[in-house]
Amino acid sequence: MKAIKLFAALTILVFVATSCKNENELKAEKNVNQYASYVDSIIKVEPEVAAEDWVDIEASAEFKKSEALEALDAIEGREIFDSKLEESSKKFDVYKEGVESKMEVASGTGAGNTTQTTPLSKSLFGIVIGKDLNFNWVNKDNIHQVYKNFVNTVSANKKTYSREDWDEIKLLYEALDTRKNTVEKEGLSTKDNLKIATLKTEFATMFKLNRIGAKSEENSDAKS
Known part of the structure; x- marks a missing residue:
């Protein structure tokens, strides 16, 4: 009887651990996808237009990326998610350079100023x-x-x-x-x-x- 109870307890623990793992992985996947989707939508906007609201855009991007990184810290085997996050991050950085160059020209803070x-x-x-x-x-x-x-x-x-x-x-x-x-x-x-x-x-x-x-x-x- 004790053996049955012990087996049942172990089964429950394994189920709980598996559920937590799946929940963490789902959260990580969701957050990474949200960041990737946000970046993909933003980079379609003309840099001149994005420059008008860049403080808000960049803050939103960084918050979504930080949420994704925090979720990834809670899981193992995160390589695939890391790769997708890094790819989106590089896209955003390239786009950011273009926007900021437009902002420098508009404000007169570029090279030589x-x-x-x-x-x-x-x-x-x-x-x-x-x-x-x-x-x-x-x-x-x-x-x-x-x-x-x-x-x-x-x-x-x-x-x-x-x-x-x-x-x-x-x-x-x-x-x-x-x-x-x-x-x-x-x-x-x-x-x-x-x-x-x-x-x-x-x-x-x-x-x-x-x-x-x-x-x-x-x-x-x-x-x-």
Whole structure:
């Protein structure tokens, strides 16, 4: 009788373990496919059009990719999923270069141009960022906190920023993102990457809503 009970208990444990494994694999497959589908749909958009809403687009892409990476960490035999994720990631990176080149031309921050920043950067990062937009002080150990401080500061002061302030904030944000691309290759953890992706999504929404508001207020002032 004891042997029967033991066998039944072991059977249940095996079933539970198998179910968890299948559930984790299904979640990983779903998240990878969602990221791949998002990338495939985005790269069909003309770069000039995507540039208008790039902060939001890039934040969504990074969040979906981070979710996929987190799900992959919970399974074994992830090589096929890794391959698909990497393929989509490369597609997005190539497309991103095209969009950012259009943005540089539009803003005049391409090669041969200089970028002027103001002490606004000190409130966002604790130091004044020069016109070279150097973020080499950001590394895999502090980058999550840098993003967190940045987003929290912007959130706390969002009602006071002018359109010009928002344009500078976007410029600094994009420079930080460029540094993040390097930091990811230096061992940024999946956990921190997902936290940063969440912060980026929060910032994208905040930027979109508040910059429009700031612009409308300035136009209203100009007409009065």
